[in-house]
Amino acid sequence: MTFPKIIDVRAYVLRGGGADYHDQSSGHWIDDNIATPMSKYPNYRESRRSFGINALGTLVVEVEAANGTIGFAVTTGGEPAAYIVEKHLSRFIKGQNPADIEIMWDQMYFASQYYGRKGLVINAISGVDLALWDLLGRLRQEPVHAMIGGAVRDELSFYATGSRPDLAKEMGFIGGKMPLRYAPIEGNAGMQKAVDDIGEMRSRVGDDFWLMLDCWMALDLDYATRLAIAAHEHKLKWIEEALSPDDYWGYQALKKAVPSGMLVTTGEHEATRWGFRMLLEMECCDIIQPDVGWCGGLTELLKISSLADAHGKLVIPHGSSVYSYHFVATRHNSPFAEFLMMAPNSDKVVPMFSPQLIGEPVPKNGRLSISELDKPGFGVELDRTLNLHRPYKD
Structure with missing residues (x-):
């Protein structure tokens, strides 16, 4: 053509x-006392916005x-x-x-x-x-998914990331990933509180619901290992992004150290085929989680996925709404997707990239029909009533 x-x-x-999505107002769960690499500094402990996550x-x-x-x-x-x-x-x-x-x-x-x-x-x-x-x-x-090989399934299934996995279960999601709220600076007492939080949530969701923990790069190898072992009794499905994304050697050791049956996942803040090659060849994790808006785009994600497939690893992209949905629809080694709960209290399903995208599809009962992606391109429009600012011109 x-x-x-x-x-x-x-x-x-x-x-x-x-x-x-971190650029939220006060009171949103995504900015509420979550463990980060900056948690060791008291001034930046309670809010991720305080150290400029939304800068x-x-x-x-x-x-x-x-x-x-x-x-x-x-x-x-x-x-x-x-x-x-x-x-x-x-x-x-x-x-x-x-x-x-x-x-x-x-x-x-x-x-x-x-x-x-x-x-x-x-x-x-x-x-x-x-x-x-x-x-x-x-x-x-044509929709993007048709241009990259075509859909291999009729619908997408999702797990939910947010503060209330128990509510995510009621909404039909296949699992729930909760943030770690206690950082290493809070010592053994903080770790016990983190384990207690996981145990409390497990009691709410039952034994068969996937329950995962997002550590957002906040831990060191020793702490992450001890936390994984301590949380194992609560059937934690995976521990996510526990270490700095540059610590491939730490991830390699963590994967060997976690209890049998617990998965290690990472890659949200990794980029390009070369970065993911390190994770895969060094056996750093069980699942890689590239963000299509951060890893090099769809062109690079397709290469990353092929590399992961050759290593027998799953690719479960980080968030990214329709930009990952079209990809997941076409890959056998991407059997489910992540949905970020952007309602402030994680109590309802709202569009992830609101207010910027018009026509953004959202899962119903934890599922999304591929037919909802059958529009040209990524199938959404830009809300041009927003305050679009073009600071530079070539």
């Missing part, structure tokens, strides 16, 4: 929820074809990422065939490698990549 060339790339910044805000990337068709995507990165998109990455996109996504990704990555490779730069590349897939789907009038 012949497609109109790309004529423009635009990067906007938004504040308040959406892709930067960047949402990045919105648009790519426009010569016939006026616009593809877009949202991720995190805010104004610094917008600068990178407009001032550097756009040169590799303008004038290109929208179908040539592979070469555009390759040029963006290797042109920025000397100052990128992970973090903010890869977030920016991810945003551009997802916008390109959205544009191509709109031009072809």
Whole structure:
């Protein structure tokens, strides 16, 4: 097929929820006394916003074809990422065939490698990549999942991440992942409180419901090992992102040390096939959890998934709404998906990337029919009534 060339790339910044899901107001469970690597500092213990977890805000990337068709995507990165998109990455996109996504990704990555490779730069590349897939789907009038191999199942099933796994069970989710609220700085007493929290939640959800613990990089190897052993009696399905994402050796040791039957998961803050190759070849975990908006976009996630498949590992993407749904629909080694409970009290199902996406599908009774993804591109629209700010122009 012949497609109109790309004529423009635009990067906007938004504040308040959406892709930067930590950018919430006070009282939201996602910012309520959760253990973090900053918990050792009293000034930054109670709130993740206090140390700037929401400092960047949402990045919105648009790519426009010569016939006026616009593809877009949202991720995190805010104004610094917008600068990178407009001032550097756009040169590799303008004038290109929208179908040539592979070469555009390759040029963006290797042109920025000397100052990128992970973090903010890869977030920016991810945003551009997802916008390109959205544009191509709109031009072809096909959903993204149809362009990457087609669905292998009729519906997606979800586990819920939030403060109330017991309510998630009532809503039909297959499992619930709760945040760790007590950090190593709080000593053995804090660990016992964490184990008691898990035990209390297990008593509410029963023995057959999946119960997981998200540690958000807050622990060291010794503490994580002791916590996993202490929590084993409560049938914890997995312990997630217990260590710094750069501590591959610690993850390798943790996987060997946890009780039999407990899984070790990580990868939310890992990026590109090279980072995940370390996790996989070093046997660091049982499940990898790339975020498609942070790991390099869909183009890179497909490579990561193939690598994981060859190692016999599952790929359960971190959150990311429709951007991961289209991927999960097409992969045999992604049998279920994560849903972030963005209601402040985790007591109802609301769109994950609200208010930025219009038409964002949400699971019903913990399930989502693939037919709800059968719209061109990623199948959602950008709410242009929001305060979109374009700080830079190329």
